[in-house]
Each structure stands twice: as C-alpha cells, then as structure tokens.
Amino acid sequence: MKKKITLTLNGSQIHVTADSHQSLLDVLRNSLRLTGTKEGCGEGECGACTVLIDSRAVNSCLYPAFEAGGKNVTTIEGVADKKNQLATIQQAFVDNGAIQCGFCTPGMIISAKALLDTHPNPTEAEIREALSGNLCRCTGYVQIVEAVKKAANRLRDKP
Ligand code: FES
Ligand code: FES
Known part of the structure; x- marks a missing residue:
C-alpha cells in the first residue's frame, strides 16, 4: 500500500510517497536522494543509518517510513548550519x-x-x-x- 506522508526534514516540510514495507532509510536514500545516511547491516546493529526523529537518535533502517509522518527528522545533511559551514x-x-x-x-x-x-x-x-x-x-x-x-x-x- 502506498501513501503520501508529510514530515519536517532538516527544517523544511516535505511530502513523499512511501510504501508500507519501506523503511525511513530506504525513503531517505532512494526516494529523496539523501545519501549521507548510510546503510550498513539493515538490522539495527551498526548505527550507520542513525537519524534524529523529534530529537531522539533512531535507527532509520528499522523505522517504518509511514511512522515518520508528522515528525521532525534530521539527517546528517541537516547538521551543518545554514551557510553550509560545518557544525x-x-x-x-x-x-x-x-x-x-x-x-x-x-x-x-x-x-x-x-x-x-x-x-x-x-x-x-x-x-x-x-x-x-x-x-x-x-x-x-x-x-x-x-x-x-x-x-x-x-x-x-x-x-
Ligand atoms: S543499517 Fe545498521 S543499524 Fe541500520
Ligand atoms: S567505519 Fe570507517 S571511520 Fe568508522
């Protein structure tokens, strides 16, 4: 089942269509082309896929994309400041x-x-x-x- 979800990603509200089987990591990397978040194990063991969801560090490989609707997500692309200077x-x-x-x-x-x-x-x-x-x-x-x-x-x- 596909569904359009709306979330705040790195400070901007976005809409993206996701499938019920997709992880947030999959949507970030493959639909939104934000490839800074890495896929290592895909099973919650390595932390390479960690993002912030409402200020909490979460393994995005285990996080259903649908669950991100309405949430505030920060990836590594959103960590540097607005002038693109390293944090x-x-x-x-x-x-x-x-x-x-x-x-x-x-x-x-x-x-x-x-x-x-x-x-x-x-x-x-x-x-x-x-x-x-x-x-x-x-x-x-x-x-x-x-x-x-x-x-x-x-x-x-x-x-
Ligand atoms: S890819 Fe290893 S914990 Fe998510
Ligand atoms: S995995 Fe190479 S720097 Fe950590």
Whole structure:
C-alpha cells in the first residue's frame, strides 16, 4: 500500500510517497536522494543509518517510513548550519582525526548530537554509552570519543 506522508526534514516540510514495507532509510536514500545516511547491516546493529526523529537518535533502517509522518527528522545533511559551514561537532571530528573511511561518521555525529543537545557536559562514560549503538569498522573509537569531548567543550565555550 502506498501513501503520501508529510514530515519536517532538516527544517523544511516535505511530502513523499512511501510504501508500507519501506523503511525511513530506504525513503531517505532512494526516494529523496539523501545519501549521507548510510546503510550498513539493515538490522539495527551498526548505527550507520542513525537519524534524529523529534530529537531522539533512531535507527532509520528499522523505522517504518509511514511512522515518520508528522515528525521532525534530521539527517546528517541537516547538521551543518545554514551557510553550509560545518557544525561544531563535525569540525571536532575533522580536527581530531575521527574520520577514517567515513562510513560510520554520519551515524556517529547524529548520535553525538542527540547526546550533546540534551547533556552539554557529558562524562566519558556517557559519551561511550551514547555511541554504543554505532560501530566503526575502522575501529577509530578513541579519536571519536575525544572528538565528542572536544565538541562539548567548544559548544560550552561558545558565546
Ligand atoms: S543499517 Fe541500520 S543499524 Fe545498521
Ligand atoms: S571511520 Fe570507517 S567505519 Fe568508522
């Protein structure tokens, strides 16, 4: 069954037709051509497909597209600011060497954003917990955790 859904995607209201069997990830990548959100396992294990839905980090591969109707969805394409400058958290990943092949990076950044938006001063344990659903096959976890710490510091220091 097909249905037109309306959602807010990266700050803009959009309409898209989806099928009842489609995941939000499928619609984002294949209907809307927003390919920043990655498909790894397709089974909720790797976190590569993480997006924010109403400020909560969610595995979009398991999230039915129909359920996104009326919700506020943010993908990695919506994280940079309006002038297309990297967000603080993205810049911290770059500065900290936290990106190797980059496949896990969009999901990592979205999970980190979900944390920092609600916990501006997280402990290392809280950072590791927030990222525990995101796998990095390049195993760059130390740099990734350091990047989130740096982003938190920079965000707190912002005027
Ligand atoms: S692709 Fe969704 S969790 Fe792996
Ligand atoms: S940077 Fe390659 S998977 Fe994480």
